[in-house]
Amino acid sequence: MNKVFRSVVKLIFSFILLSSLYACGSSNNEKNNATTEMPSELQKLTLTGGGTLAAFVTVDGDTANRIEMTIDGTGTGSASASISGLSLAVHTIVISYEYTDGAGTIVLATASNTVDLTSGSGNLSFAAGDYDLATYDDDSDGISNAAELAAGSDPRVDEGDGPCVFGTSTIGNCVLG
Secondary structure (H helix, E strand, O other), rough: HHHHHHHHHHHHHHHHHHHHHHHHOOOOOOOOEEEEEOOHHHHHHOOOOEEEEEEEEEOOOOHHHEEOOEEEOOOOOOEEEEEOOOOOOOOEEEEEEEEEOOOOOEEEEEEEEEOOOOOOOOOOOHHHHOOOOOOOOOOOOOOOOHHHHOOOOOOOOOOOOOOOOOOOEEEEEEEOO
């Protein structure tokens, strides 16, 4: 009887140990839903020529496993995504907005931020002003890709539009009409 009792106790302690190790694992299998504000320059962007706008989340530089976000088409100016399996650590989150048409894909805007999940939860937010649009100028004419799309010009080709003065409203580093 003593042998059986010891075996049962060992089995119970083994089960408790395994359960505690499983609970302390490095991955969080919950899905974390995140909604972010879009760059204001992209919120009212009218796409012509059959192109599409997409948003992506990249966690800790893992571009091979980036997650496509859902852009709210009702005009709220937001995009959302579900991210699962984040470990209880500090993570760098990058959001990028890209335009794709028959000629390929160009980046319009990116923003980077960190979230500390070491305590089991954390807050992460991206505001419209957090995005870098000016860096993305594929034709190197001094006009951001987003501003050129908004103006109806091709962001891949320097069309000689100079300092991009088309009118009165400002988008990115360009004044548009």
